Amino acid sequence: MTSVAATPRPGTARSLIAESRDVERAVQLILLGARLQVLESETNLSYERLLKLYKEVTGRSPSKGQLPFSTDYFLQWQPNIHASLFENIRQSLLKAVALDDIEAVMKAYRLYDEQMRACGLQPLLSFTRAWRLSRFMDAGMLVRARCTQCGGHFVADPYVNHRHYVCGLCKPPARAGKGRAQGALRADD
């Protein structure tokens, strides 16, 4: 077996290395706040193993149920601004550094989180949401559009009219109100 993706036979040195890498990755993901579904998708560890790890790292049981997020979430005004910031970081990382898909998501999320905190803002996007977003982007279910007014790139619907696209910062929705425009990034909903 030469394929990197192939699961090594249990009991071999290679399987031990692959497994410890998976454990390390799972712990990193848990610390970032990933839900169990993310861990299942991004490692080859069994559900039981992941559950045990999750409890060990966080001291509590993972929340149950399906991931509730649809693409709509990322198109709402405030989440869209956060999603776009995260996605722009991820895209520039993917261009600049050789990273696994999941490594890029993790690194981009840490940078997004740092940037938010440096500005004194709450990171509205959770890690699981950021992961979900990257999946939607990679599948073409969401795209990036360039704002015709500020030139920034924003997460948009695949059917967006690129020639007339204006982002949520240049044209906040009416409900945001004039006073709110200044604190546009405050996660107060």
Ligand SMILES: [Zn+2]
């Ligand atoms: Zn704009």
